[in-house]
Amino acid sequence: MSVVIYVPRDAAALAVGADAVAAAIEREAAARGVAVTLKRNGSRGMLWLEPLVEVETAAGRVAYGPVRAEDVAALFDAGLAAGAGAHALHLGPTDALPWLARQQRLTFARVGITDPLSLDDYRAHGGGAGLARALALAPAEIVQQVLDSGLRGRGGAAFPTGIKWRTVHDAPAAQKYIVCNADEGDSGSFSDRMVMEGDPFMLIEGMVIAGLATGATRGYVYVRSEYPHAIAALEAAIATAREAGWLGPDIGGSGRAFELAVRKGAGSYVCGEETALLESLEGRRGIVRAKPPLPALEGLFGEPTVVNNVITLAAVPLILARGAAFYAGYGQGRSRGTLPIQLAGNIRRGGLIELAFGVTLRELLFDWGGGSASGRPIKAVQVGGPLGAYVPESQWDLPLDYEAYAGVGAVLGHGGIVVHDDRADMARLARYAMEFCALESCGKCTPCRIGSTRGVEVIDRLRGAADAGARGKQEALLRDLCATMVDGSLCAMGGMTPFPVLSALDHYPNDFGLSA
Amino acid sequence: MQAVEKPDRGGAEVRLGSPGELREKLRSLVPPPLAPAVAAAVNAAIAAWRDEPGGLLPLLHAVQDALGYVPPEALPAIAKAMGLSRAEVHGVVSYYHHFRDAPSAPHRLELCRAEACQAMGADALLAHAERRLGCGLHGRSADGRVALEPVYCLGLCSTAPSALLDGQPQGRVTPERLDALLAQTLGAKGAAAGHAAPGRPRQVAIPSGDRPMYASDEGQT
Numbered sequence: 001m002s003v004v005i006y007v008p009r010d011a012a013a014l015a016v017g018a019d020a021v022a023a024a025i026e027r028e029a030a031a032r033g034v035a036v037t038l039k040r041n042g043s044r045g046m047l048w049l050e051p052l053v054e055v056e057t058a059a060g061r062v063a064y065g066p067v068r069a070e071d072v073a074a075l076f077d078a079g080l081a082a083g084a085g086a087h088a089l090h091l092g093p094t095d096a097l098p099w100l101a102r103q104q105r106l107t108f109a110r111v112g113i114t115d116p117l118s119l120d121d122y123r124a125h126g127g128g129a130g131l132a133r134a135l136a137l138a139p140a141e142i143v144q145q146v147l148d149s150g151l152r153g154r155g156g157a158a159f160p161t162g163i164k165w166r167t168v169h170d171a172p173a174a175q176k177y178i179v180c181n182a183d184e185g186d187s188g189s190f191s192d193r194m195v196m197e198g199d200p201f202m203l204i205e206g207m208v209i210a211g212l213a214t215g216a217t218r219g220y221v222y223v224r225s226e227y228p229h230a231i232a233a234l235e236a237a238i239a240t241a242r243e244a245g246w247l248g249p250d251i252g253g254s255g256r257a258f259e260l261a262v263r264k265g266a267g268s269y270v271c272g273e274e275t276a277l278l279e280s281l282e283g284r285r286g287i288v289r290a291k292p293p294l295p296a297l298e299g300l301f302g303e304p305t306v307v308n309n310v311i312t313l314a315a316v317p318l319i320l321a322r323g324a325a326f327y328a329g330y331g332q333g334r335s336r337g338t339l340p341i342q343l344a345g346n347i348r349r350g351g352l353i354e355l356a357f358g359v360t361l362r363e364l365l366f367d368w369g370g371g372s373a374s375g376r377p378i379k380a381v382q383v384g385g386p387l388g389a390y391v392p393e394s395q396w397d398l399p400l401d402y403e404a405y406a407g408v409g410a411v412l413g414h415g416g417i418v419v420h421d422d423r424a425d426m427a428r429l430a431r432y433a434m435e436f437c438a439l440e441s442c443g444k445c446t447p448c449r450i451g452s453t454r455g456v457e458v459i460d461r462l463r464g465a466a467d468a469g470a471r472g473k474q475e476a477l478l479r480d481l482c483a484t485m486v487d488g489s490l491c492a493m494g495g496m497t498p499f500p501v502l503s504a505l506d507h508y509p510n511d512f513g514l515s516a
Numbered sequence: 517m518q519a520v521e522k523p524d525r526g527g528a529e530v531r532l533g534s535p536g537e538l539r540e541k542l543r544s545l546v547p548p549p550l551a552p553a554v555a556a557a558v559n560a561a562i563a564a565w566r567d568e569p570g571g572l573l574p575l576l577h578a579v580q581d582a583l584g585y586v587p588p589e590a591l592p593a594i595a596k597a598m599g600l601s602r603a604e605v606h607g608v609v610s611y612y613h614h615f616r617d618a619p620s621a622p623h624r625l626e627l628c629r630a631e632a633c634q635a636m637g638a639d640a641l642l643a644h645a646e647r648r649l650g651c652g653l654h655g656r657s658a659d660g661r662v663a664l665e666p667v668y669c670l671g672l673c674s675t676a677p678s679a680l681l682d683g684q685p686q687g688r689v690t691p692e693r694l695d696a697l698l699a700q701t702l703g704a705k706g707a708a709a710g711h712a713a714p715g716r717p718r719q720v721a722i723p724s725g726d727r728p729m730y731a732s733d734e735g736q737t
Binding site: 011012014015016047048050184185186187188189190192193225226227228229263264265266267268269280281282283284285286301342343344345346347350351373382386416418419420421424429432436439440 | 571577613630635636676687
């Protein structure tokens, strides 16, 4: 009998040597005459343990990690093929690991468990039930399910998904579009990538359901060029889905059509903004459009278009399969369901943590994260990507919830959390925020285009100021500039770059040479 | 309309030249035909994407994937096929960081400069790479074999600092590991027998030094 061994194919696992580990396992198994079936799964999300090797046993999967290629022989000596525990890297049954067991995995339920490119595996683990249900419903009923679930856009803006879908559903047009925003450019974010690499059929199913709900018959997934593995996985999955009749002119024999294509970005951060993304899809520079008109009414090629983030669309199959009430049963207040949180930067146990809204940053940083990787005190935590505020320790007990964070001038964004230890220079990080904005600004509006460059200059002068008087002047100037950017920018690029800058200034004035 | 005065040419007579000379001059203004390899790649990309709505980006990707860059001399043909002006195509090529208008070095090292990697020592790693290669960001190594480029997030933020070496993702990149990876890629001639395999996660030492964030910052106050 052949032993099934899993080695992830997720890019984060590949980046730390998963391919070499897989090759070593095959080599070692052959040399020892052990029959091994190697499966390349997605990542379980325990990224500090990657490459995480799992062995299927009668009692479930047993985990070893982080494994290096040169560990493999010793692991076999210690009984790897039987899932034995005589090696230091033996972690025990994967599902019992507290880091994983304490999560509430809805969207990530299959990621790391199935073979991402096997439609049979997807079906065997509940995939396809949402589409089957959707095919039995009228479009307006699908929209109502999504509305009732309370699902809000997971890309960062948190707009109610059902309302967006209803707008497109109600808009009369011969051609409508579903666009998936997979331009996941926020530092500290990788949940979109993990879904596309680890469970691409879920995203495809979500997009087909969105098409059925709104009457859109064409879809595009706009994936950033920095994600070649995600692009390859999606393209393979789309081909399989088309063969299986999940895409094409007659979805599941319903007579309804949906076509889907992957489009590759070209290294522009601002193309994660939905109107810039549409411009890019139309073959132009990724310049932000003024709103209105809303993309839901005049979007791609001027037609009604749903633009949703990967995680938003990936949540839809489950909402249809289990019902809106099931999904809305998670979370708190107006933040319903779960948020796939990404814990990154200077953290001991970083990775993907899916939980209902309401967990606190302190729990994430210490219970899950185990403190900083460097062992030094954590100083600042940036939540929500490069446009998100630095959250100081005094706010670590706030529940992760859209409204609670908005209340302190912070954002949850896409759920990326980047941890810095006490050596972080917050004035430098504030300068970086302005510099990144200058680099990535599309240039359409003046506050962003000019303000970001002036922001770098003002922060340089503030840091180099000779005395308190000069510092005070520069601080006033910086605050004034930030107010102009917040109020006057066309999109979140210029409008939110001041969030990290001002939060650094407010909570860490010493780093700017200012007194608290 | 007001009459426009002709500029004073200082009395120098403008000599137009003989008809033969004129023909020569005009001919020199016509761009030379594309090199066969460029023409083949561009024509294939045009054929594949001309009729696709919004096909310019995939077309440019196809050209760059085939040639390693988007040759400026190919823009007129692309513009004509797509019904665009040359300025519009140039605008797209120059807007996106991904597209290059000249060939890259044989090897590319892209270091992530974003926050999660900064929190794990990306600045020190960049400083090391600059010393090792003898060039700054956007530069080429002293021997011309490696292009050093920044990248802003690879989505490998829990295994930081991250890099791409010839398109392959690399995580937990310490200076020692970077040396070993480069030696492996460039041929280990004279290189220390480092181990290119990634280490386990561990406590990282992040120098708190006063080094500015970018090489280009040097000299700024």
